[in-house]
Structure formats: C-alpha cells, structure tokens
Amino acid sequence: MSNQPLPAVPYLKIPGDGSPYLEGQKCGSCGSTFLGERSVCSKCGARDQMSAVTLPNSGKLYSYSIVYRSFPGIEVPYISAIVDLDDGTAIKGNLINVEPDPANIAFDMPVEVVFADALGRKDADGNSYLSYFFQPKT
C-alpha cells in the first residue's frame, strides 16, 4: 500500500515536490489538446507529434446535469459537469460547492480546478486516491 495518495486518473499528475496538476497532450501539427496519453492525433491523424502540456486550472462551465439517480452506494445529488479549460481542453467532473439547483448554475460560469481526496474511495489494496473537482471561481 502506498503512503501517498495515488492519482484517480492517469492524466492527474502528482509531482514529488509541488502541486498536483492535470496533464494533456498537444498535437504539434494541428494544435488540438487531449486528455490522456496518445501517439496519434484523432483530429488530424498526425503521428508522433504529441507532447505533454500542463493544463490550466481554470475554465468555464460548458454543460451539466444534476444527477439524482446513480449506481448503488453513490451519494446523490451531485452536479456532473463538462468544463472547457482556458486552453480549450474539455474535461468532465463533479462541480462542487454549489447547491445542486439549476437556478444556481449558469452556462459559462467561471470555475477553477481543485484537487482533493477522492471522496474517501479506496481500492482493493486500501490505497487512497487524489482526484480533481470544479468549483465556482471566487
């Protein structure tokens, strides 16, 4: 078992020194950015043009749903959000620190990416995980 929390997804990076961050891959040919590892660009088909980039920690809410029914054991309601980060990369996650009511949620509201424990979820070996969330930008 690891003493340190593990990243909940591979594109969440936890450096030994410094703050966690999200990593994308940018195509050197067409400039598109992607979450996660890849060697071929799905937009333009360029091969071996991908390089890692640190994704910005701020963006805007693109779309959402308020989830009231989920799988057993999942706490509801929560806001499932699609966010466009400032560099144009789209990412999905929970929008937190907002009452789950459409009256409180506006398209294009500025949000920031925050890193926190993965809601207490542990894997079969007892490891803790670090995840990312969105919250309204103050």
Add this chain to the structure above:
Amino acid sequence: MTDAYIVGVDMIKFGRFPEKTVPQIGAQAALMALDDCGLSIQHMQALYCGNLGQASGMVGQRLLQEIGQTGIPVVNVANACATGATAFREAWASVKAGLYDVVLAVGVEQMGKGLLGGAGGKTGIPKEGLMGSGTMPAVFAEAGMEHARHYGTTFEQFAKVSVKNHHHSTLNPKAMYQIETPLEEVMNAEMISYPNTKLMCSVNVDGSAAAVICSEKKARELGLMDRAIKVRASVLASDPWQERDLVMPDVNSCTQKAAKEAYEMAGLGPDDIDLIELHDCFATAEILHYGNLGICKQEDAGRMIDEGEVALGGRIPVNVSGGLLSKGHPLGATGIANIYEVSTHLRNEAGARQVEGAKIGLTHVIGLGSACAIHVLERAS
C-alpha cells in the same frame, strides 16, 4: 445496381420475457417477418442478426436452430444502439451488391432493468459520481443542456417530448406502455438526471424485430411488389472528430453527416419526408435531432414541440409509434422496429396512428460511441 425492397417486416410487442432465450425472442420476429411476405426460411440466402448483450454468443446461428438450419451464411452484428439498423444495412448491402436476392435481417435484445452506463474502469476506484456521471440519463441530459445553452431550450420543452410520444403510444398496441402522461406528471416525476425525469427515459425491455429484404427482380418474380417498401437510402456514419469527444459522446455530428448523405442518396430533402422514427432514448435526445435531421433550424426545435409540428397530425410527425420512450428500447431490436413502424405507415396499415397519405419516411438510430444509421423508405406502388 439493383434496387432493394423490404417485402416482409414485423416486430413483437416489446415486454419482459425472462423465461425465454435471446434466440427464442429473435425467432418470433423472424417468423413473423417471413409470414408477412409468405416466404419460408428455405427462401432466405443469408441472415444478418443484430444483438448486443450476447455479441460473442453466435445468436444468429442459435436463432436458425429455432427456425430452420438451412446452412446459409450468418453474420452477427453489434453496433451499440445502432445494432439492428446495422444488421439491416448489411442485409440491404448484400442485395444491393447482387450477392443475394433475398435475405433476412433480425434485431433482438433481452435487457435487465435499471441504469445503463459505464461504472468506470476495472482498476483503481469507481469513477461514477466522482468525475461526473457516465450513466445514460446523465450523458443525454448533458447533451440536452448543450442544446439549452445554445438555443434556450427549456426543461418544459424537453418534457413535452414525453407528453407527445406517450400520447402516440396509446394508439400503438405494440408499445410496452400505452399511457397518457400530462405535462405536470412528466415534469414532477422522479428526477433521474436533470432535466430528464423518470418519464423522460426510455424503458429497458426485451424485444425483437425482423425484415425480409429482396432484390427488385426477385420481388416481382415472387409477386411481392404490392406491399413492398423501397429502400431509397441506407447510411451509416461514425462520429467525426469534435473537440469535446473525450468527455461528451457526440450524437449530433454523426446524425448530421448521415442525414446529409441519406438525402443525397435518396435524391430528396427533409421537406419530402412524411414521418420520422428517431432515437428518443431520452426526451432530451429527441429535440437535438429535429435540427440534426434538417426538419427545422436548430434554434427552432423548441418551437416545433411547442406548436405540435412533430405530433401526429402536425407538419412532420415524429415517433408516432410512441418512440423508445413508450414502445421500449431493446437495444439490438430498436433499429429494425423503427423500420417496421415507418413501413407500416407507408403500407397504410398503421390503424389509429396512421400518418395520412404517407409516401416517404425516415428512420434514425444512434449508438453511443458513436454510430448513426439512417434509412429513407418509400412505398413501392
């Protein structure tokens, strides 16, 4: 190339049949489609069988064990919710190419109850509810809210899709549910994933549908042109690259692409279409496709539902079968069931829900991931 015609087509009334096997459920519709044109399994030169739940289970061959093992080639097809339509299209293509004169396409599914959607990977920790939701009601809610952000579409307008389709279902004896649901009832039903309430989600059911597809020469030879339905266009598209693909499955661009190609292949436009069966897996989904299929501008989709243009008796009736919302959505069967519905109207055999004077109809299904299949059908005589 020869023209291809549907000469026999039928579906079973969708429901829950836990006591039956998948091939048994599929065999029912297969026999009904054969009876619809008076042919037997001995006439069929190939079987194209769509099923998702047992995609590696040789469902087509097992289906032939139920209705006659004639040794014909069997192709088993899986393509998410476009599975049935893809099996139909493969059958169509084989006739169109002159490989066979008469073939059978079957779509069948046996579903459990409950939520569909990804619960996350097998390693690490579950991602559902931690990084948004991968459940289907939420995914299609997010797609609907994207329409809302661009065009101001409201919760009430989405809910009206269910009111309309559930009303249509009261006229369709083959729908799983045939119940009127007034607007307040739809909007006040249990919220599953805003803005989709329980009455705005399609029903998981078991079901099957089948079609016999025939070349023009063979259809004339067999004397089957009277009730034949001409396949004017058959198009399958995957989702072209979109900037939010990795986090937001795209049902729009593949529908737009397939629609454009289908109108070109059929040599007509959206104004020529008399009725549409489209993929209303959720009420939010239906609204997206009015614009995607070109029957109105994207920004007019809300108005289309407000003004009843897409209701039976309106300018272009959509989902007069009751749609997936009330008919039920057995994934692998849905595509052929939609073809059955439109064919039935074109044959003027749809009874109380008949779209008067229907000559040309369109069917549309979307499999998330994504696959879009569109067929344009026309009465032959």
